[in-house]
Amino acid sequence: MIKPALRLRTILNSENPKMIEIKKNLSKIPEFVFRNNLDEFIDS
Incomplete structure (x- = not known):
């Protein structure tokens, strides 16, 4: 895992x-949103 x-x-x-x-x-991007959605954001 990275x-x-x-x-x-x-x-x-x-x-x-x-x-x-x-x-x-x-x-x-607010930090909490960024942290929670980073993987989703990149993979989409």
């Missing part, structure tokens, strides 16, 4: 257009 922090670092370092879009929106 640790959330490691996975988050992977997202933040990614050049994938979807990941870039996520990066732009990260600051708008």
